[in-house]
Structure formats: structure tokens, C-alpha cells
Amino acid sequence: MSVKFPDYVDGKPPVISLFQYDSAGWAKETAVDVKESESGKYFVAVNIQKPDEVVARFEDIATPLLQKVFTDAHQTYGEK
Known part of the structure; x- marks a missing residue:
């Protein structure tokens, strides 16, 4: 079964x-990437x-929260 990702807008x-x-x-x-x-x-x-296939981009207002999640994850899993 193929997943239907959202369509691109203006490329x-x-x-x-x-x-x-x-x-x-x-x-x-999907996975979240920076x-x-x-x-x-x-x-x-x-x-x-x-x-390498970007499905969607998160709105800029989400950047601080996602940055915190990524930073915390790197600290937590980098120590193990």
C-alpha cells in the first residue's frame, strides 16, 4: 500500500x-529532520x-520547540 504524501505547492x-x-x-x-x-x-x-525526499516543511513558529526536542534528545542519547 502506497502512502499519499501532501502535494508540493509551486514546486x-x-x-x-x-x-x-x-x-x-x-x-x-516520516521522520523529522533539520x-x-x-x-x-x-x-x-x-x-x-x-x-532525501522532503514531504513537508514545518512552519517557522515550530522551530524553537523542535530545536529544544532535538537538543534534549542529543543530550540524552549522546550520554549513553
Whole structure:
């Protein structure tokens, strides 16, 4: 069974909120990743089967929370 990811808009992945991600049926087939651009870091959902495939980009307001989650996870699992 193939998962239907959201369509790109003007050649770019759609921008979504954390709430939209949490309630998306396709979310279980993705992982959250961090990317860098000239303007700084931003977070995306990527296809687990093809990690280079960005499925969606999280809205900028989610960046501080996702940054904290990533930082805490790196500290927790980096110590083990």
C-alpha cells in the first residue's frame, strides 16, 4: 500500500503546523529532520524510505520547540 504524501505547492513542500503533522495519516511514514539555509535552521518531515525526499516543511513558529526536542534528545542519547 502506497502512502499519499501532501502535494508540493509551486514546486516546494507544503508548510504545515505541528498539529497538522500530528493528525496526518502519512506522518507515521516520516521522520523529522533539520535542514540549514542562508537564513538559518528549519525543520522538515522526510520520507522514512527515502530520507532525501522532503514531504513537508514545518512552519517557522515550530522551530524553537523542535530545536529544544532535538537538543534534549542529543543530550540524552549522546550520554549513553
